[in-house]
Amino acid sequence: MSATNLPGTGPGTVYLVGAGPGDPDLLTVKAQRLLQQCDALVYDSLVPREVLALVPDTAETHFVGKRRGHHSVPQPSTNAVLVELAGRCRCVVRLKGGDPFVFGRGGEEAAHLERQGVPVQVVPGVTAGIAAPAYLGIPVTHRRAGSSVTFVTGHEEIDKARPGVDWRGLARSSDGLVIYMGLHNLPHICEELIAGGLDPSTPAAAVQQGTVRGQRWVIAELAQLAVEVCRAELASPSIVVIGEVVNQRVASCAPEPAAVEMPIPF
Ligand code: SAH
Numbered sequence: 001m002s003a004t005n006l007p008g009t010g011p012g013t014v015y016l017v018g019a020g021p022g023d024p025d026l027l028t029v030k031a032q033r034l035l036q037q038c039d040a041l042v043y044d045s046l047v048p049r050e051v052l053a054l055v056p057d058t059a060e061t062h063f064v065g066k067r068r069g070h071h072s073v074p075q076p077s078t079n080a081v082l083v084e085l086a087g088r089c090r091c092v093v094r095l096k097g098g099d100p101f102v103f104g105r106g107g108e109e110a111a112h113l114e115r116q117g118v119p120v121q122v123v124p125g126v127t128a129g130i131a132a133p134a135y136l137g138i139p140v141t142h143r144r145a146g147s148s149v150t151f152v153t154g155h156e157e158i159d160k161a162r163p164g165v166d167w168r169g170l171a172r173s174s175d176g177l178v179i180y181m182g183l184h185n186l187p188h189i190c191e192e193l194i195a196g197g198l199d200p201s202t203p204a205a206a207v208q209q210g211t212v213r214g215q216r217w218v219i220a221e222l223a224q225l226a227v228e229v230c231r232a233e234l235a236s237p238s239i240v241v242i243g244e245v246v247n248q249r250v251a252s253c254a255p256e257p258a259a260v261e262m263p264i265p266f
Pocket residue numbers: 021022046096097098099100101102103104126127128129132179180181182207208209210211212236237238239
């Protein structure tokens with residue numbers, strides 16, 4: 001327990017903090033400040049060591065993500081850890097890759113904490129769906145090539161009680177698509193988009209480990225994307241971008257990926 005813990009003085013605050021997509025330079029100033037002053041850290045996969053190293057030695061740390069070959073910690077256990085820590089620590093950082101409210105269960109955790117009477121604050125982060133394309137120089141919207149963009153999960157088994165994504169509908173309704181967790185279902189997704197009316201020659205890109213050392217990508221027409229991704233052996237975590245915005249790529253504006261490793265749990 002650290003010197004700043006306040007045992008028995010009622011709940012501290014849990015900060016749901018976005019760690020950004022990997023490059024530590026993309027942490028927000030607020031995330032950095034909270035990491036440097038927290039009493040406890042609860043984190044999952046896809047956060048580089050360099051970011052975790054900001055936490056003081058005195059803070060207690062809890063890993064609740066997925067380890068290679070193991071299941072992730074069940075959500076109720078994570079919720080319980082957060083409530084328990086808030087009972088005895090002043091500042092608890094719940095760190096999540098990218099933005100905590102973008103496909104990260106941040107909303108569920110915030111609601112649980114609120115129900116338990118634990119003060120909770122969200123600190124938005126730079127989401128991978130914007131940063132990974134940007135590190136190739138691809139803008140996710142463009143005045144002439146993309147007035148709308150949809151962030152969508154390609155991992156349809158997250159919650160079987162929910163209807164699957166209506167890919168054919170999206171083909172008609174959104175200029176651009178940014179797909180998280182989409183690699184596994186990519187052949188199906190591309191087929192459905194084409195069946196929904198998207199031109200098979202629509203430009204598309206897939207970016208693995210955007211913003212960090214393992215960054216690799218392919219750019220291909222929609223009809224060829226799944227094959228090219230397979231040929232290049234791209235793996236999770238990857239972001240897929242589909243739409244005319246891919247043709248608006250300005251390669252020279254793409255930053256160098258950071259020289260840090262992304263811990264990959266898969
Ligand atoms: N909250 C996160 C997303 C969590 S879901 C965010 O806002 O970015 C996890 C998925 O995010 C991965 O399967 C992958 O699709 C995407 N992802 C996260 N980090 C990534 C990175 N550095 N490069 C490419 N995709 C990434």
